[in-house]
Amino acid sequence: MLRETEDELGKAHDELELRVRERTAELLETNKALEFVITKREAEIRRINRMYAVLSVTNHAIVRTNDRDTLFSNICRGTVEHGGFKMVWIGLIDDESGMVKPVCWHGANNGYLDDIRISVRKEPEGMGPTGSAIRNGSYYICNDFIHDPRTLLWHEQGRERGFHSSASIALTVNNKVIGALTIYSDEPNYFCTQMIELLKQMALDISFALDNLGHAVRYRDAERALHAETSERLRLVEALHKKEQQFMHQSRHAAMGEMIGNIAHQWRQPLNTLALIIQSFQFTCEEGRFCKENLDENVTVSMELIEYMSRTIGDFTSFFRPDKEKSSFNVHQEISKTLTLTEVIFNEYRINIEVNHTGESVTFGHPNEYAQALLNILVNAKDAFSSRKTGSPKVKINLFTEEGKSVVTITDNAGGIPEEIIDKIFDPYFTTKGPDKGTGVGLYMSKIIIENNMGGTLSARNIDNGAEFRIEV
Ligand SMILES: Nc1ncnc2c1ncn2[C@@H]1O[C@H](COP(=O)(O)OP(=O)(O)OP(=O)(O)O)[C@@H](O)[C@H]1O
Numbered sequence: 001m002l003r004e005t006e007d008e009l010g011k012a013h014d015e016l017e018l019r020v021r022e023r024t025a026e027l028l029e030t031n032k033a034l035e036f037v038i039t040k041r042e043a044e045i046r047r048i049n050r051m052y053a054v055l056s057v058t059n060h061a062i063v064r065t066n067d068r069d070t071l072f073s074n075i076c077r078g079t080v081e082h083g084g085f086k087m088v089w090i091g092l093i094d095d096e097s098g099m100v101k102p103v104c105w106h107g108a109n110n111g112y113l114d115d116i117r118i119s120v121r122k123e124p125e126g127m128g129p130t131g132s133a134i135r136n137g138s139y140y141i142c143n144d145f146i147h148d149p150r151t152l153l154w155h156e157q158g159r160e161r162g163f164h165s166s167a168s169i170a171l172t173v174n175n176k177v178i179g180a181l182t183i184y185s186d187e188p189n190y191f192c193t194q195m196i197e198l199l200k201q202m203a204l205d206i207s208f209a210l211d212n213l214g215h216a217v218r219y220r221d222a223e224r225a226l227h228a229e230t231s232e233r234l235r236l237v238e239a240l241h242k243k244e245q246q247f248m249h250q251s252r253h254a255a256m257g258e259m260i261g262n263i264a265h266q267w268r269q270p271l272n273t274l275a276l277i278i279q280s281f282q283f284t285c286e287e288g289r290f291c292k293e294n295l296d297e298n299v300t301v302s303m304e305l306i307e308y309m310s311r312t313i314g315d316f317t318s319f320f321r322p323d324k325e326k327s328s329f330n331v332h333q334e335i336s337k338t339l340t341l342t343e344v345i346f347n348e349y350r351i352n353i354e355v356n357h358t359g360e361s362v363t364f365g366h367p368n369e370y371a372q373a374l375l376n377i378l379v380n381a382k383d384a385f386s387s388r389k390t391g392s393p394k395v396k397i398n399l400f401t402e403e404g405k406s407v408v409t410i411t412d413n414a415g416g417i418p419e420e421i422i423d424k425i426f427d428p429y430f431t432t433k434g435p436d437k438g439t440g441v442g443l444y445m446s447k448i449i450i451e452n453n454m455g456g457t458l459s460a461r462n463i464d465n466g467a468e469f470r471i472e473v
Protein backbone atom coordinates (compact mmCIF):
# COMPACT_ATOMS: atom_id res chain seq x y z
CA MET A 1 0.00 0.00 0.00
CA LEU A 2 2.77 2.35 1.00
CA ARG A 3 4.76 1.26 -2.05
CA GLU A 4 1.83 2.10 -4.31
CA THR A 5 1.45 5.49 -2.78
CA GLU A 6 5.14 6.18 -3.21
CA ASP A 7 5.00 5.28 -6.91
CA GLU A 8 2.02 7.52 -7.49
CA LEU A 9 3.72 10.39 -5.76
CA GLY A 10 6.89 9.88 -7.88
CA LYS A 11 4.78 9.96 -11.07
CA ALA A 12 2.99 13.07 -10.04
CA HIS A 13 6.30 14.69 -9.27
CA ASP A 14 7.69 13.78 -12.67
CA GLU A 15 4.61 15.15 -14.37
CA LEU A 16 4.90 18.32 -12.43
CA GLU A 17 8.53 18.67 -13.30
CA LEU A 18 7.75 18.19 -16.98
CA ARG A 19 4.96 20.74 -16.79
CA VAL A 20 7.28 23.22 -15.09
CA ARG A 21 9.95 22.67 -17.77
CA GLU A 22 7.38 23.08 -20.51
CA ARG A 23 5.99 26.27 -18.97
CA THR A 24 9.47 27.66 -18.46
CA ALA A 25 10.32 27.03 -22.14
CA GLU A 26 7.00 28.64 -23.13
CA LEU A 27 7.71 31.63 -20.93
CA LEU A 28 11.17 32.01 -22.39
CA GLU A 29 9.66 32.01 -25.89
CA THR A 30 7.06 34.59 -24.91
CA ASN A 31 9.73 36.62 -23.25
CA LYS A 32 11.86 36.53 -26.39
CA ALA A 33 8.90 37.50 -28.54
CA LEU A 34 8.05 40.31 -26.15
CA GLU A 35 11.63 41.50 -26.16
CA PHE A 36 11.57 41.55 -29.96
CA VAL A 37 8.32 43.50 -30.00
CA ILE A 38 9.64 45.92 -27.40
CA THR A 39 12.85 46.51 -29.34
CA LYS A 40 10.83 47.07 -32.50
CA ARG A 41 8.51 49.48 -30.69
CA GLU A 42 11.45 51.27 -29.18
CA ALA A 43 13.04 51.72 -32.59
CA GLU A 44 9.72 52.96 -33.93
CA ILE A 45 9.35 55.41 -31.06
CA ARG A 46 12.89 56.62 -31.68
CA ARG A 47 12.09 57.25 -35.34
CA ILE A 48 8.87 59.01 -34.47
CA ASN A 49 10.66 61.15 -31.91
CA ARG A 50 13.21 62.10 -34.51
CA MET A 51 10.45 62.95 -36.95
CA TYR A 52 8.89 65.21 -34.30
CA ALA A 53 12.27 66.89 -34.00
CA VAL A 54 12.31 67.35 -37.80
CA LEU A 55 8.84 68.91 -37.65
CA SER A 56 9.99 71.28 -34.95
CA VAL A 57 13.09 72.27 -36.98
CA THR A 58 10.91 72.79 -40.05
CA ASN A 59 8.58 75.11 -38.16
CA HIS A 60 11.53 76.94 -36.72
CA ALA A 61 12.87 77.49 -40.24
CA ILE A 62 9.44 78.62 -41.46
CA VAL A 63 9.06 81.22 -38.74
CA ARG A 64 12.54 82.60 -39.17
CA THR A 65 13.00 82.65 -42.93
CA ASN A 66 11.52 84.93 -45.47
CA ASP A 67 13.05 83.74 -48.69
CA ARG A 68 12.41 80.43 -50.36
CA ASP A 69 15.99 79.29 -50.96
CA THR A 70 17.02 79.75 -47.32
CA LEU A 71 13.83 78.02 -46.19
CA PHE A 72 14.53 74.98 -48.40
CA SER A 73 18.15 74.80 -47.35
CA ASN A 74 17.31 75.00 -43.61
CA ILE A 75 14.63 72.33 -43.98
CA CYS A 76 16.92 69.91 -45.88
CA ARG A 77 19.76 70.32 -43.39
CA GLY A 78 17.44 70.08 -40.36
CA THR A 79 15.75 66.92 -41.69
CA VAL A 80 19.04 65.09 -42.23
CA GLU A 81 20.62 66.24 -38.97
CA HIS A 82 17.61 65.77 -36.67
CA GLY A 83 15.82 62.93 -38.47
CA GLY A 84 18.92 60.81 -39.00
CA PHE A 85 18.17 60.36 -42.72
CA LYS A 86 20.75 59.56 -45.40
CA MET A 87 19.67 62.34 -47.71
CA VAL A 88 16.87 64.84 -48.34
CA TRP A 89 16.24 66.92 -51.46
CA ILE A 90 13.63 69.24 -52.82
CA GLY A 91 12.83 69.27 -56.52
CA LEU A 92 10.61 71.70 -58.41
CA ILE A 93 8.69 71.06 -61.61
CA ASP A 94 10.09 72.72 -64.71
CA ASP A 95 6.82 73.44 -66.53
CA GLU A 96 8.42 73.57 -69.95
CA SER A 97 10.19 70.20 -69.86
CA GLY A 98 7.90 68.43 -67.37
CA MET A 99 11.02 67.34 -65.47
CA VAL A 100 11.72 67.73 -61.76
CA LYS A 101 14.74 69.93 -61.10
CA PRO A 102 16.58 69.51 -57.78
CA VAL A 103 16.92 72.94 -56.16
CA CYS A 104 18.20 71.98 -52.71
CA TRP A 105 19.63 68.93 -50.91
CA HIS A 106 21.54 67.77 -47.87
CA GLY A 107 23.23 64.47 -46.94
CA ALA A 108 24.79 61.66 -48.98
CA ASN A 109 24.15 63.13 -52.41
CA ASN A 110 27.63 62.36 -53.84
CA GLY A 111 26.53 63.18 -57.34
CA TYR A 112 23.23 61.24 -57.05
CA LEU A 113 21.22 64.27 -58.15
CA ASP A 114 23.75 65.54 -60.68
CA ASP A 115 22.21 63.97 -63.77
CA ILE A 116 19.07 62.56 -62.23
CA ARG A 117 16.15 62.39 -64.62
CA ILE A 118 12.76 62.41 -62.93
CA SER A 119 9.68 63.35 -64.83
CA VAL A 120 6.10 64.06 -63.78
CA ARG A 121 4.68 61.98 -66.60
CA LYS A 122 3.63 58.30 -66.55
CA GLU A 123 6.86 56.91 -67.96
CA PRO A 124 9.71 54.94 -66.31
CA GLU A 125 11.39 58.18 -65.21
CA GLY A 126 8.16 59.33 -63.64
CA MET A 127 7.27 56.11 -61.80
CA GLY A 128 9.60 56.56 -58.82
CA PRO A 129 8.51 58.06 -55.47
CA THR A 130 9.07 61.71 -56.48
CA GLY A 131 7.30 61.53 -59.86
CA SER A 132 4.39 59.55 -58.36
CA ALA A 133 3.95 61.90 -55.39
CA ILE A 134 3.91 64.94 -57.68
CA ARG A 135 1.52 63.36 -60.16
CA ASN A 136 -0.92 62.33 -57.41
CA GLY A 137 -0.50 65.58 -55.53
CA SER A 138 0.07 63.59 -52.30
CA TYR A 139 2.85 61.24 -51.13
CA TYR A 140 4.56 58.02 -52.14
CA ILE A 141 6.38 55.56 -49.84
CA CYS A 142 8.88 53.01 -51.05
CA ASN A 143 9.98 50.81 -48.15
CA ASP A 144 12.36 48.65 -50.20
CA PHE A 145 14.12 51.11 -52.45
CA ILE A 146 16.72 48.79 -53.93
CA HIS A 147 14.28 46.04 -54.91
CA ASP A 148 11.07 47.86 -55.75
CA PRO A 149 10.48 47.63 -59.55
CA ARG A 150 9.28 51.26 -59.61
CA THR A 151 12.70 52.49 -58.51
CA LEU A 152 14.53 50.24 -60.98
CA LEU A 153 16.26 53.17 -62.70
CA TRP A 154 17.87 54.25 -59.43
CA HIS A 155 18.61 50.86 -57.74
CA GLU A 156 22.33 50.87 -58.30
CA GLN A 157 22.91 54.49 -57.37
CA GLY A 158 20.69 54.03 -54.32
CA ARG A 159 22.49 50.87 -53.17
CA GLU A 160 25.87 52.65 -53.42
CA ARG A 161 24.62 55.37 -51.10
CA GLY A 162 22.77 53.05 -48.71
CA PHE A 163 19.24 54.17 -49.59
CA HIS A 164 16.81 51.47 -48.42
CA SER A 165 13.55 53.34 -47.93
CA SER A 166 12.32 56.55 -49.43
CA ALA A 167 9.37 58.83 -48.97
CA SER A 168 8.28 61.63 -51.29
CA ILE A 169 5.69 64.19 -50.49
CA ALA A 170 4.23 66.83 -52.82
CA LEU A 171 4.70 70.54 -52.07
CA THR A 172 2.08 73.05 -53.18
CA VAL A 173 1.72 76.79 -53.60
CA ASN A 174 -1.82 78.12 -53.65
CA ASN A 175 -3.07 74.54 -54.02
CA LYS A 176 -0.97 73.91 -57.11
CA VAL A 177 1.71 71.21 -56.91
CA ILE A 178 5.10 72.80 -57.55
CA GLY A 179 7.44 69.94 -56.62
CA ALA A 180 8.28 67.43 -53.90
CA LEU A 181 10.43 66.76 -50.89
CA THR A 182 12.13 63.34 -50.98
CA ILE A 183 13.75 61.60 -48.00
CA TYR A 184 15.97 58.49 -47.96
CA SER A 185 16.63 56.22 -44.98
CA ASP A 186 19.33 53.56 -44.67
CA GLU A 187 16.81 51.14 -43.11
CA PRO A 188 14.26 49.18 -45.07
CA ASN A 189 10.61 49.52 -43.97
CA TYR A 190 11.44 52.77 -42.30
CA PHE A 191 8.22 54.65 -42.97
CA CYS A 192 5.32 53.42 -40.81
CA THR A 193 1.78 54.87 -40.76
CA GLN A 194 2.55 57.27 -37.95
CA MET A 195 5.66 58.55 -39.78
CA ILE A 196 3.60 59.15 -42.89
CA GLU A 197 1.14 61.27 -40.89
CA LEU A 198 4.03 63.38 -39.60
CA LEU A 199 5.50 63.71 -43.09
CA LYS A 200 2.12 64.90 -44.36
CA GLN A 201 2.05 67.47 -41.57
CA MET A 202 5.54 68.62 -42.58
CA ALA A 203 4.52 69.05 -46.24
CA LEU A 204 1.43 71.03 -45.14
CA ASP A 205 3.60 73.33 -43.03
CA ILE A 206 6.07 73.91 -45.88
CA SER A 207 3.28 74.57 -48.38
CA PHE A 208 1.65 77.01 -45.95
CA ALA A 209 4.99 78.82 -45.63
CA LEU A 210 5.38 78.91 -49.42
CA ASP A 211 1.90 80.42 -49.79
CA ASN A 212 2.79 83.11 -47.30
CA LEU A 213 6.17 83.74 -48.90
CA GLY A 214 4.31 84.20 -52.18
CA HIS A 215 2.01 86.73 -50.53
CA ALA A 216 4.94 88.50 -48.94
CA VAL A 217 6.82 88.57 -52.25
CA ARG A 218 3.72 89.82 -54.06
CA TYR A 219 3.17 92.40 -51.33
CA ARG A 220 6.82 93.50 -51.55
CA ASP A 221 6.64 93.63 -55.35
CA ALA A 222 3.40 95.58 -55.23
CA GLU A 223 4.88 97.94 -52.69
CA ARG A 224 7.99 98.39 -54.83
CA ALA A 225 5.90 98.94 -57.96
CA LEU A 226 3.72 101.43 -56.12
CA HIS A 227 6.77 103.26 -54.89
CA ALA A 228 8.25 103.36 -58.38
CA GLU A 229 4.94 104.55 -59.80
CA THR A 230 4.59 107.26 -57.16
CA SER A 231 8.11 108.52 -57.80
CA GLU A 232 7.47 108.44 -61.53
CA ARG A 233 4.22 110.36 -61.04
CA LEU A 234 5.94 112.89 -58.84
CA ARG A 235 8.62 113.27 -61.46
CA LEU A 236 5.98 113.73 -64.16
CA VAL A 237 4.08 116.24 -62.04
CA GLU A 238 7.30 118.15 -61.49
CA ALA A 239 8.16 118.00 -65.18
CA LEU A 240 4.63 119.14 -66.01
CA HIS A 241 4.92 121.96 -63.54
CA LYS A 242 8.22 123.03 -65.09
CA LYS A 243 6.76 122.78 -68.56
CA GLU A 244 3.76 124.85 -67.48
CA GLN A 245 6.03 127.52 -66.10
CA GLN A 246 7.92 127.42 -69.36
CA PHE A 247 4.66 127.82 -71.26
CA MET A 248 3.61 130.64 -69.01
CA HIS A 249 6.90 132.32 -69.73
CA GLN A 250 6.61 131.73 -73.44
CA SER A 251 3.06 132.92 -73.54
CA ARG A 252 3.99 136.00 -71.53
CA HIS A 253 6.82 136.68 -73.95
CA ALA A 254 4.54 136.31 -76.94
CA ALA A 255 2.01 138.64 -75.34
CA MET A 256 4.78 141.07 -74.45
CA GLY A 257 5.88 141.14 -78.07
CA GLU A 258 2.28 141.88 -78.99
CA MET A 259 2.13 144.62 -76.37
CA ILE A 260 5.41 146.21 -77.39
CA GLY A 261 3.83 146.54 -80.81
CA ASN A 262 0.87 148.21 -79.12
CA ILE A 263 3.05 150.59 -77.19
CA ALA A 264 4.96 151.46 -80.32
CA HIS A 265 1.61 152.34 -81.87
CA GLN A 266 0.47 154.27 -78.84
CA TRP A 267 3.70 156.21 -78.71
CA ARG A 268 4.01 157.02 -82.38
CA GLN A 269 1.31 159.67 -82.28
CA PRO A 270 2.50 161.55 -79.14
CA LEU A 271 6.13 161.23 -80.25
CA ASN A 272 5.28 162.86 -83.58
CA THR A 273 3.42 165.59 -81.77
CA LEU A 274 6.36 166.11 -79.39
CA ALA A 275 8.71 166.34 -82.36
CA LEU A 276 6.43 168.94 -83.96
CA ILE A 277 6.32 170.98 -80.74
CA ILE A 278 10.10 170.95 -80.42
CA GLN A 279 10.50 171.94 -84.06
CA SER A 280 7.90 174.70 -83.55
CA PHE A 281 10.26 176.33 -81.02
CA GLN A 282 12.80 176.65 -83.79
CA PHE A 283 10.30 178.21 -86.22
CA THR A 284 8.80 180.66 -83.74
CA CYS A 285 12.29 181.69 -82.65
CA GLU A 286 13.48 182.19 -86.22
CA GLU A 287 10.35 184.13 -87.08
CA GLY A 288 10.70 186.18 -83.87
CA ARG A 289 7.30 185.01 -82.56
CA PHE A 290 8.74 183.17 -79.56
CA CYS A 291 7.08 184.38 -76.35
CA LYS A 292 6.38 183.16 -72.79
CA GLU A 293 2.70 182.24 -73.45
CA ASN A 294 3.64 180.21 -76.48
CA LEU A 295 6.33 178.40 -74.46
CA ASP A 296 3.99 177.67 -71.50
CA GLU A 297 1.27 176.39 -73.78
CA ASN A 298 3.67 174.05 -75.59
CA VAL A 299 5.26 172.84 -72.36
CA THR A 300 1.81 171.99 -70.93
CA VAL A 301 0.86 170.03 -74.06
CA SER A 302 4.25 168.28 -74.06
CA MET A 303 3.92 167.34 -70.40
CA GLU A 304 0.46 165.88 -71.04
CA LEU A 305 1.85 163.85 -73.90
CA ILE A 306 4.76 162.60 -71.78
CA GLU A 307 2.32 161.77 -68.99
CA TYR A 308 0.21 159.76 -71.40
CA MET A 309 3.28 157.88 -72.65
CA SER A 310 4.39 157.14 -69.13
CA ARG A 311 0.94 155.86 -68.24
CA THR A 312 1.04 153.49 -71.18
CA ILE A 313 4.30 152.04 -69.86
CA GLY A 314 2.79 151.80 -66.36
CA ASP A 315 -0.23 149.92 -67.67
CA PHE A 316 2.05 147.67 -69.63
CA THR A 317 4.28 146.72 -66.69
CA SER A 318 1.41 146.18 -64.28
CA PHE A 319 -0.29 144.00 -66.89
CA PHE A 320 2.69 141.69 -67.02
CA ARG A 321 3.42 141.55 -63.32
CA PRO A 322 2.46 138.03 -62.21
CA ASP A 323 -0.13 137.87 -59.39
CA LYS A 324 1.34 136.29 -56.33
CA GLU A 325 -1.79 135.85 -54.26
CA LYS A 326 -5.36 135.25 -55.29
CA SER A 327 -7.65 138.19 -54.66
CA SER A 328 -11.13 139.44 -55.37
CA PHE A 329 -11.24 141.49 -58.55
CA ASN A 330 -13.68 143.18 -60.84
CA VAL A 331 -13.95 141.37 -64.15
CA HIS A 332 -15.28 144.47 -65.91
CA GLN A 333 -12.18 146.39 -64.90
CA GLU A 334 -9.93 143.70 -66.32
CA ILE A 335 -11.84 143.78 -69.59
CA SER A 336 -11.45 147.60 -69.78
CA LYS A 337 -7.75 147.36 -68.95
CA THR A 338 -7.17 144.80 -71.68
CA LEU A 339 -9.16 146.82 -74.20
CA THR A 340 -7.13 149.96 -73.45
CA LEU A 341 -4.00 148.07 -74.28
CA THR A 342 -5.34 146.61 -77.52
CA GLU A 343 -7.26 149.72 -78.51
CA VAL A 344 -4.73 151.17 -80.93
CA ILE A 345 -4.17 147.93 -82.83
CA PHE A 346 -7.90 147.18 -82.95
CA ASN A 347 -8.49 150.71 -84.28
CA GLU A 348 -5.87 150.17 -86.93
CA TYR A 349 -7.65 147.01 -88.11
CA ARG A 350 -10.95 148.91 -87.81
CA ILE A 351 -12.31 146.26 -85.47
CA ASN A 352 -15.54 147.25 -83.89
CA ILE A 353 -15.75 146.37 -80.20
CA GLU A 354 -18.98 146.14 -78.26
CA VAL A 355 -19.08 145.48 -74.53
CA ASN A 356 -22.35 144.55 -72.79
CA HIS A 357 -22.25 144.38 -69.06
CA THR A 358 -25.01 143.28 -66.68
CA GLY A 359 -24.89 142.69 -62.94
CA GLU A 360 -22.02 142.70 -60.42
CA SER A 361 -18.97 141.01 -61.77
CA VAL A 362 -16.63 140.45 -58.88
CA THR A 363 -14.78 137.18 -58.80
CA PHE A 364 -11.80 135.63 -57.06
CA GLY A 365 -8.42 134.68 -58.54
CA HIS A 366 -5.48 136.23 -60.37
CA PRO A 367 -6.62 139.43 -62.14
CA ASN A 368 -3.49 139.94 -64.28
CA GLU A 369 -3.52 136.34 -65.46
CA TYR A 370 -7.23 136.65 -66.20
CA ALA A 371 -6.51 139.74 -68.31
CA GLN A 372 -3.81 137.81 -70.16
CA ALA A 373 -6.28 135.08 -71.07
CA LEU A 374 -8.64 137.76 -72.38
CA LEU A 375 -5.80 139.32 -74.33
CA ASN A 376 -4.89 135.95 -75.95
CA ILE A 377 -8.49 135.52 -77.10
CA LEU A 378 -8.73 139.07 -78.45
CA VAL A 379 -5.43 138.80 -80.32
CA ASN A 380 -6.60 135.51 -81.86
CA ALA A 381 -9.76 137.27 -83.10
CA LYS A 382 -7.66 140.03 -84.63
CA ASP A 383 -5.46 137.39 -86.34
CA ALA A 384 -8.55 135.58 -87.66
CA PHE A 385 -9.98 138.85 -89.10
CA SER A 386 -6.70 139.66 -90.76
CA SER A 387 -6.10 136.19 -92.27
CA ARG A 388 -9.66 135.89 -93.52
CA LYS A 389 -9.92 139.52 -94.56
CA THR A 390 -13.25 139.92 -92.78
CA GLY A 391 -15.31 142.78 -94.26
CA SER A 392 -16.60 144.47 -91.12
CA PRO A 393 -14.76 142.85 -88.21
CA LYS A 394 -16.63 142.92 -84.96
CA VAL A 395 -15.91 141.61 -81.47
CA LYS A 396 -18.69 141.41 -78.93
CA ILE A 397 -17.92 140.97 -75.24
CA ASN A 398 -20.78 140.03 -72.94
CA LEU A 399 -20.31 140.03 -69.20
CA PHE A 400 -22.97 138.61 -66.88
CA THR A 401 -23.44 136.33 -63.90
CA GLU A 402 -24.91 132.86 -64.03
CA GLU A 403 -25.40 130.53 -61.05
CA GLY A 404 -23.13 132.69 -58.93
CA LYS A 405 -20.32 132.69 -61.49
CA SER A 406 -19.05 135.54 -63.59
CA VAL A 407 -19.36 134.66 -67.27
CA VAL A 408 -17.60 136.45 -70.12
CA THR A 409 -18.26 135.52 -73.75
CA ILE A 410 -16.06 136.91 -76.53
CA THR A 411 -17.62 136.53 -79.95
CA ASP A 412 -16.19 137.42 -83.35
CA ASN A 413 -17.48 137.27 -86.91
CA ALA A 414 -14.31 135.92 -88.53
CA GLY A 415 -15.95 132.73 -89.84
CA GLY A 416 -15.35 130.41 -86.88
CA ILE A 417 -12.89 127.65 -86.03
CA PRO A 418 -12.76 124.79 -88.59
CA GLU A 419 -14.61 121.80 -87.05
CA GLU A 420 -11.68 119.45 -87.69
CA ILE A 421 -9.39 121.44 -85.38
CA ILE A 422 -11.82 122.71 -82.78
CA ASP A 423 -10.88 119.86 -80.38
CA LYS A 424 -7.20 120.70 -80.65
CA ILE A 425 -7.04 124.46 -80.23
CA PHE A 426 -6.35 124.19 -76.49
CA ASP A 427 -3.47 121.73 -77.00
CA PRO A 428 0.03 123.06 -76.37
CA TYR A 429 1.85 124.10 -79.57
CA PHE A 430 -1.23 123.69 -81.72
CA THR A 431 -1.27 126.49 -84.26
CA THR A 432 -2.50 127.00 -87.80
CA LYS A 433 -0.44 130.16 -88.16
CA GLY A 434 2.99 130.25 -89.75
CA PRO A 435 6.03 129.43 -87.60
CA ASP A 436 6.96 133.08 -87.18
CA LYS A 437 3.38 134.09 -86.44
CA GLY A 438 2.05 131.71 -83.82
CA THR A 439 3.52 129.38 -81.23
CA GLY A 440 0.27 127.65 -80.30
CA VAL A 441 0.56 128.31 -76.57
CA GLY A 442 -1.93 131.19 -76.29
CA LEU A 443 -5.11 129.18 -75.74
CA TYR A 444 -3.32 126.37 -73.87
CA MET A 445 -2.01 128.88 -71.34
CA SER A 446 -5.37 130.65 -71.13
CA LYS A 447 -6.99 127.33 -70.26
CA ILE A 448 -4.38 126.60 -67.57
CA ILE A 449 -4.91 130.07 -66.10
CA ILE A 450 -8.69 129.84 -65.99
CA GLU A 451 -9.14 126.15 -65.14
CA ASN A 452 -6.09 125.09 -63.11
CA ASN A 453 -5.14 128.34 -61.45
CA MET A 454 -8.62 129.73 -60.86
CA GLY A 455 -10.91 126.66 -60.87
CA GLY A 456 -13.07 128.01 -63.68
CA THR A 457 -13.78 126.84 -67.24
CA LEU A 458 -12.73 128.09 -70.65
CA SER A 459 -14.46 126.68 -73.74
CA ALA A 460 -14.92 127.49 -77.40
CA ARG A 461 -17.68 126.86 -79.93
CA ASN A 462 -18.77 128.15 -83.28
CA ILE A 463 -21.78 130.40 -83.60
CA ASP A 464 -23.47 132.03 -86.62
CA ASN A 465 -20.49 133.34 -88.48
CA GLY A 466 -17.69 133.19 -85.99
CA ALA A 467 -16.20 131.78 -82.84
CA GLU A 468 -17.35 132.23 -79.26
CA PHE A 469 -15.03 131.81 -76.28
CA ARG A 470 -16.62 131.52 -72.87
CA ILE A 471 -14.83 132.11 -69.57
CA GLU A 472 -16.61 131.12 -66.35
CA VAL A 473 -15.04 131.79 -62.98
N1 LIG B 1 -11.22 133.39 -83.00
C1 LIG B 1 -10.73 132.39 -83.72
N2 LIG B 1 -11.19 132.09 -84.95
C2 LIG B 1 -10.70 131.06 -85.67
N3 LIG B 1 -9.68 130.27 -85.26
C3 LIG B 1 -9.15 130.52 -84.03
C4 LIG B 1 -9.64 131.59 -83.21
N4 LIG B 1 -8.92 131.56 -82.07
C5 LIG B 1 -8.02 130.54 -82.18
N5 LIG B 1 -8.17 129.92 -83.36
C6 LIG B 1 -7.37 128.76 -83.83
O1 LIG B 1 -6.78 128.15 -82.69
C7 LIG B 1 -5.39 127.98 -82.90
C8 LIG B 1 -4.67 127.99 -81.57
O2 LIG B 1 -4.72 129.27 -80.95
P1 LIG B 1 -3.60 129.69 -79.94
O3 LIG B 1 -3.91 131.03 -79.44
O4 LIG B 1 -3.46 128.61 -78.93
O5 LIG B 1 -2.29 129.65 -80.80
P2 LIG B 1 -1.83 130.69 -81.91
O6 LIG B 1 -2.67 131.89 -81.85
O7 LIG B 1 -1.79 129.94 -83.18
O8 LIG B 1 -0.35 131.01 -81.44
P3 LIG B 1 0.06 131.93 -80.18
O9 LIG B 1 -1.19 132.38 -79.51
O10 LIG B 1 0.88 131.04 -79.32
O11 LIG B 1 0.84 133.02 -80.75
C9 LIG B 1 -5.02 129.09 -83.82
O12 LIG B 1 -3.83 128.80 -84.56
C10 LIG B 1 -6.24 129.14 -84.73
O13 LIG B 1 -6.18 128.20 -85.77
Ligand SMILES: [Mg+2]
Nearest residue numbers: 376380442443
Ligand atom coordinates in the same frame (compact mmCIF):
# COMPACT_ATOMS: atom_id res chain seq x y z
MG1 LIG C 1 -3.02 132.92 -80.03
